[in-house]
Amino acid sequence: MIDKLRQRVKELLESKAISVFIGYEKGDNPQLARPIMITSPDEMDKLIYDDTCIVMLSKYLLKPEVKALGRRGIVASYSNLRAITGLIQEHQITREEVYIIAISTGERLPEYYDEVIDTGCKTDNPRLTTQDETIAKLLKKSPAERWDFWRKELEKCIKCYACRQICPLCYCNRCIADKNQPQWILTSPHLKGNFAWNVIRAYHLAGRCIDCGECERACPVNIPLMLLNKMLYNNIKTNFGYEVGFNPNVPPPLATYHPEDKENFII
Amino acid sequence: MNNNFEPKIIAFLCNWCSYAGADLAGTSRLKYAPNIRVIKVPCTGRLDPVMLLKVFETGADGVLVSGCHPNDCHYRSGNFLARRRWMVFKDMLEFVGIEPGRIHFSWVSAAEGAKFVEVVNKVTDEVRKLGTFKGL
Structure with missing residues (x-):
């Protein structure tokens, strides 16, 4: 799955469809992946996606310094997708300025994404449901x-x-x-x-x-x-x-x- | 609780209806409980929920918010928007443990001096029953 994600991000960056990709890399804390902004196709091996990818990435779509880079790609779990939909609804971003790679976890996904990748992860994030x-x-x-x-x-x-x-x-x-x-x-x-x-x-x-x-x-x-x-x-x-x-x-x-x-x- | 307890109630009245309603009650020489402290606001839609919290923070025992009847808002939709906010906010205050009897909302028009008296007396009675707000 991660190979597929890396492959797609590489293609997107190479074709200049996006100029930055927001994803996760391995962090200092083994239980928590760290967000990473990838701007070059050579950095693909840093990109990961697993159960430690908890931090919400959608917030980075709004950062002025990230916005300045141009069209942004993002890997979006279920919660991230809903957050992005919320941000579009509140006119903070437009649909066109983001390329969304959704992560399918079997839940009802909001219809706002460009492609889906099945990760094999069973749940979105280890959320509390009690x-x-x-x-x-x-x-x-x-x-x-x-x-x-x-x-x-x-x-x-x-x-x-x-x-x-x-x-x-x-x-x-x-x-x-x-x-x-x-x-x-x-x-x-x-x-x-x-x-x-x-x-x-x-x-x-x-x-x-x-x-x-x-x-x-x-x-x-x-x-x-x-x-x-x-x-x-x-x-x-x-x-x-x-x-x-x-x-x-x-x-x-x-x-x-x-x-x-x-x-x-x-x- | 001693029997002489008189609650302090902050009343947010909208400029166009309820404030005029209170005025009418006054000019008509109607008597009502002297426990409310009136704050005039341009519209109930102008009230930020944080203001209702401030009321309790600064030592009041209850709060009354009063505005124009639906469809009578001077700004057309201020009271409709406010109504939705209260609907959610009062449930939330109840959830964090502020008794629902301390927070009241009403529609009082400029012609309803008598209703204003009724509302103020009712609210005062309810808050008096609950006693001093000791929360914050």
């Missing part, structure tokens, strides 16, 4: 107990913003957390600011989070961020029947409305 149970368990508790749970979790936050940096859909040039006039989100690692930051970060991804789980993996203090994200993901799915990352031609659910939206909670 959030739904935990969410249901939490919802059965009283608000006070839930608050207690989140207080303990969020007190750990050190405001490193790793969750934001790694998120494929967090691309604002100026994040609300960086704005200080007025300072909506307090910067000190105190529960007040931690609460506002983590809630608002998740909320800004409502209907946009593609459920890749990278924020939770990147979190150095292991806050179960995906519980918040997944709760919102399910909420959007129930309320608006919408799942991000499959169709770039519909407006994001919170950027549009329907006159008949439910309003049983409004006095």
Whole structure:
């Protein structure tokens, strides 16, 4: 499979169909491949694809220095494909400026790719899929107990913003957390600011989070961020029947409305 | 909880309907609970959810957001967009453990002074029952 991928990338680079290819190379950490930007056909033997290829690559499509190189090729797992579809939907990239080699893992792939390669990898990434149970368990508790749970979790936050940096859909040039006039989100690692930051970060991804789980993996203090994200993901799915990352031609659910939206909670 | 507890409630009222509704309640000499602190906003669609968090962060016990009835928005769709946001955001606040009784949304038009009184009294009662917000 990797030979096929290398062969295709080589052809693409040689034919000048793309000027840079975003893929993975072996990193210092044996469990985590490192992203690599390949610009020359001679570098093909660096390229790998296996179960350690977890880091989301789609974020690199937006980097100005990568953008400047010209048309980009990318190897895209299921989550990456959904992220790319989300970025196209939000007009951050156009379909034409990327060449997407999708990695088939047997899941329903978004229709936005140029070719598929079957890797033999069984799953996309070793994602956690147990959030739904935990969410249901939490919802059965009283608000006070839930608050207690989140207080303990969020007190750990050190405001490193790793969750934001790694998120494929967090691309604002100026994040609300960086704005200080007025300072909506307090910067000190105190529960007040931690609460506002983590809630608002998740909320800004409502209907946009593609459920890749990278924020939770990147979190150095292991806050179960995906519980918040997944709760919102399910909420959007129930309320608006919408799942991000499959169709770039519909407006994001919170950027549009329907006159008949439910309003049983409004006095 | 002592019996004299009076909740602090921040009320975000839209400039065009609910604020005028509150005004009408005042000029009509209607009496309502003095627990709300009004903040006028141009439209409910202008409210960033982070503002609702700030309310709790700065020591209030509850929040009321009130705007124009659907199809009456001065900016045509501000309240529709806001409605979707609240729908999701209130569920999220509930999920992180803020009691749903602390967050209220209502439609009050400029002609509904009486409804404004009703809403404020209802909200105040509910928040009073929940007591001080000790979370943050």
